[in-house]
Amino acid sequence: MHRVIAALLAVASCAAIAHAQTSPSPPSSSPPFTLERALIAAGASSPSLEVADAGVRAAGAARTVAGLRPNPQVQVQVENVGGSGLYRGTQSAETTTGLALPIELGGKRSARIAVADSRRDRARIEAAIVEADLRERVTMAYVAAVSAERRVAVARQLAEFANRGFSAASTRVTAGAASPIEQQRADVERVNANVAFDRAVREAVVAKENLARLIGEPIAGELDVAWFDRVGTYGPAVPVSAQGTLIIAAAEADVTTADALVRLARSQRVPDVTLNAGARRLSASGDTAAIFGLSIPFPLFNNGRAAVSQAESERLQVDARRRVTLLETEQTIASVQAELANAAASARAAGGPALSAATEAARIARIGYAQGRFSQLDLLVAERTLADTNGAFVDALVAYHDAEARLARLTVPAPVIAETPQ
Template identity: 30%
Template sequence: MPASYRRPPRFAVGCALAAIAAVLASPAWADPAPSFAELLARLDQTPATTEAGALLDAAEARARQARVRPNPTLALDAENAFGSGPFSGYGNAETTLSITQDLELWGRRTARINAARADAGTASLRRDLAVVDAAGRLALVYADAEAAERRATLAEENLSLTLADARAALVLVEEGREPLLRGIQGESEAAAARAGLDEAIAERDAAFARLTAVAMLAEPVTTIDVSLLDLAPATALSPTDQTPTVRVAEAERSAAESRIAVERTRSRPDVSASVGLRRYEAEDATALTFGLSLPLPLFDRNGGNIEAAQADFRAADARLMTARQEAQADRAAAQARLRASVSRVNAADAGVTSAEEAYRLSRIGFEAGRISQLELRATRTALVNARTAAVDARLARVRAEIDLARQDGRAPFQGAQ
């Protein structure tokens, strides 16, 4: 047998022990992330909510502008001046100073104001929906970062357990109670556990970087002290028709209906009234002038725009029907997923307790020589899987709470707003 197969794996196991010791003994600097509640309080500083707030400000400004009446037109006209014959020069000129005002008949101003108000109401609801979506994204990124941190911790624990089992197997190999193959297998398992730890650390760092960016933190996050995965979901309920998506769809439908009225008023003549003062130079006299003007609706009656507004209304009405149907289905699904995730968390916690006890008994039996290394490896793998499943179950519970919170129109893990 070649020498490489006869040597004990003590050197490789020792190197792995040194590697994990270096990881655990690294400088203890950490910049913990603010709690989810603290980040939620600063949600209005995120780009998504800032954009939605700016769009709302613009819509409210347009609503204020819609109330303003059109400016009057001031005109100065001169006739019969600087011509020929008796009209040479300015002696027989007629000068008129007039002011013209659009009367906005046929409810034109009211329709314009109502349409602008409807658009502002829609923008307000979209802002609320953007805040809810931003809160959900923040909760998901926060939970992903915490789950990645826990997985990295589990990977460290797995490496520690694997090395401990490898040391125990090495002792049995040296005592002749186990074949040399068991020591080589322990060395391979330690190397795989070390690679798993490196991968988990990389995923944790990436998740921390995403949390730092989404939360707009000045300093990079290196740890999470306040848990979100362990929080109990909120139990706030709201009617299906009160979900943010349905409210936005209803507002869009109302805005589309108000635009039909605007286009119909534009099909009617735009009447303007004028009053002025005319100066007769030849008679050295003045007189008032009055007038009304309106376009003749011979060619353009705004028919195309009216039909387009009516089509937009039908589309908005169809979107509202779809939103109501989807809201009902999505809410029922979110409630079902949340109930299932709560049960899954309880089952996972019970599984971790059982797996820990099974591994403890297997380790005692292995050291006493009553249990083989394969059985010990199986119980250790079951323990690692149970702990990972507990993290995954909590993350699934957070995702279910985020989905239900969006249907309720609130931030995750918060009461109804």
């Protein structure tokens, strides 16, 4: 039997090559719904991008707040009223009206601005991260939808083979050339193939609906199967550094924020000064006198040293986390590169001569079985080989495109953030 299958594969290879050279593919009636179109639609309707944009605007408003100076205070004070004797009523009242102006020392304002700037830059990087994550999600959903359509085509072909096999088995049993068991076995294969086809159709509908929900618009027409079948030519993977990527930019932005928080904590150790100036009116004599004052807090219980120690420890923690992120990202990039190369090799092997030969072998086995030249077992082996090859090809394409999307997500370059004048 193995020799028969080997002969079928050899004949099928030659037939498939000749068929590929002489039979052009029919043109598509309408342009397919491409991945790029899906990405554009998702970018226009995704609520996650709106959340990220709102975060950037909030960080910009926080930067404005950080640059504001303390408000002055208007102070009014009345003394020597409501007493007894000379101080009964308001005849001896002393009314003081003044203005208190807080003055920040130690660079507190510039330290606050530095913290707000770093958080605003981090919000912009977070917005870029959300966009990259959305692109990866849409790509994987598109891959799932188009691979489901490919599996529908495979299941349809197997169902057609099973229906023809049942017809051929019925004809042979009627002619007395085969046992009724063959007809029953062919009927089981037909039923199972039709059930598998119905299941594949339902899964394709669900996958397409999920993609439509993600991008926020209905999908008209077929998906881009040609893009799905296309595999890039990858040789030995060139190592890719994680430096300059979006992931490392986020970790470095966290370190910058931690540095600014250390600077802010140190500035808080310098006491602020409040200047007071006003006028006092003496009701008894009608005279008015100027008043000047200066108040400085005395750091007796809280001198800010503990806050500085906390900020410095958190800065060391964030910097260590940055180094861990760099190491893990480079390891992940190397692993995904290997997965991408392996998937590309598997797809080229499964979708090349092997798939053409298996398809032609199944066709020849079907004809030979109908003519009584091959047994039903030979036919089942040929069809199972075709199904396995088709499934391996689709699985390899899914693995390839998923790895390609993950590698693209890992290597997204950091956005260029323009400096804002202080």
